[in-house]
Amino acid sequence: MQKMDLGLVFSTSGPYAALGQAARAGAEMAIADLEAEGVARITPMHRDPGGCQQNYETMTAEILRAGVAHVVGAITSWSRKDMIPVLERHGGLLWYPCPYEGFESNDHVVYMGAAPNHHMIPLLDRILRQGVQRAYLVGSNYVWGWETLRLARERLVAAGVEIVGERFLPLGDTDCNRAVTEIASVRPEIVMNSLIGPSNVAFLRGLPTQDRPKILSCNQTEADLDSLGDAGEGLISAGSFFEALGPDAFVARAAQSAPNGRCSGFLATTYASVRLLADSVRRAGTTSPRAVFEAACARPHDTVLGPVAVDPVTRHAALTPHIAALRSGRFEILASASAPIPADPYLINLPPVAMRTAEPSTLRIVQ
Template sequence: MERFDLGLVFSTTGPYAALGRAARAGAELAIADLARDRVAQISPIICDPAGRPDAYEAMTRDILERGVSHVVGAITSWSRKDMIPVLERYGALLWYPCPYEGFESNDHVVYMGAAPNHHMIPLLDRMLAAGVRRAYLLGSNYVWGWETLRLARERLNAAGVEIIGERYVPLGDTDCALALSEIAELGAETVINSLIGPSNVAFMRGLPARGHPEVVSCNQSEADLETLGEAGDGLVSAGTYFEELGPEEFVRRAAVVAPNGRCSSFFATTYASVCILAHSIQRAGSTAPKAVFRAACERSHDTVLGAVRIDPITRHADLTPHIAQARQGRFHLLASSEGPIIADPYLTSLQPVQGGLRKTPSLRIVK
């Protein structure tokens, strides 16, 4: 049985604490399961940067100075980008389990979360297939909000969709009054929502109970759906895991250890990341990052996310995109890809919108 230390760097307090708590719980369940199955005895070194970028850098350095070679963590791209120079200096590897906006491939990161062609592109194509003509863009004021909405703006504009407004809310701020008034006054058909944490809760709860536009998102999950209450009903989200997908036994066990009793994409992807890491160390016979990464890329992995293969060039996981809608505190699948899609972080294979609106969705409808 392999034995190694593992850094877990998740903000379990601060503006996106719900996501960090879900992800850390997924890592801890994986560690327990791997010990039970005698695959690995992992000693976690747990840090909580509380959403402060400078703390991510300092805490990562403290972990790596102890001789640790692998870290699972970060939630935002802001935090990941602050960790990367430290990882490069110490030759360590970050297993990043969260959806992000793409346009990165670093030799010291394994991107286990959804890339843009796993979340935003399927979501936009669904909108275009439905004939949306007037959209409002709303995001948290940092790289996730900027880049996801830039992509949305460019693709929707190319299809002839009018962007009637675009606003950004400081991370953690709950004042969404201006956006809410503009959405009502300008007559948006759809709101693309890239808010996170308390900002997202304040916005969703601020919408009128009836008659508001459809709200779609790439980062909504079971980790924070419960906090929205009835305000979450109707929300459409894109991602590479929803609780409804199971497996049933995994969801049941997650309910016992997840902070809110729910199995989210943050929980499931972090669980899968730790399992792939441990099995790759076992095959490599070493914790050396380069050897472990080679071992991780040599085969497809059977995970709670389904079949996952890591591309040795882009360093991203091939994942299966899904679209789901929230009803009564649960996400219910609307459409899914037939299987894993090769990650395209730089969107080099993205087909441009031709001749106006797309007529067919890129995902199959879930019956």
């Protein structure tokens, strides 16, 4: 049986603890399954930065100095960007399992999470085809919020949509009164919401349930649905995995491991990342990051996300985008791509802006 050490760096406490807890549960599930199947015995080195930005650098350095070559982790883009210089100095490889805003490709990262053409672009294009005239943008005040809303603004304005307001909240801030008041005043048809953690919960709970605009999200998953209660009803999200996609046996097992009993995209993508890493180490016959990365790119992989291929140039996974609506505490799939789509992190192959009379996109409607 193959043996290896693995760093796990997830904030299981702090402002976005629910996301970190779900991701860590996915990693631990994969580690247990790999040992039970006789594939690999992985010794994890856990670190909890607590959502404090400066801890990611120091904790990653601790892991790499201990001789560990691979790290699975980080939730926010701030944390990933703080880890990259350490990975570069020590020659480590980060397997990043979270959706992000794109415009990055680093030799020390494998991007397993959804890129903008897996979430923001198909989500907005679906809504634009339905006809929208007024939009409001709200996000957390860091790189994810800035960049996702920049992309949203450009896409919406190109389609002739008026941006009637835009507001950013400090990460973890729960005072959403000004945004809620502005939305009530300007009455947009849609709100593009890139808030995370407690800010997201406070915002959705603060919006009135009657006559609320359509809320769109690129990062809402099952990981923190419990905290929303009925406030998330009707929200539309995009991502590479939702609980409704199954497989049923995996979802049932994940329910036993996840802190909130739900199988989210954070859990599933981290699970897939650890398994893909272990398989690539086995094929490479070494834990050397360069050899392992080459092995990861050499063939497609069957995962709980569906077929996944890692591009050797962009270093991103090709994923199958899905759009889902939150109804009665469960995401229902509205549309899915018919096959995995290569990541386009720099949006160099951006499709034409969708208009109300446009032809259907590459996402098929789920009946």
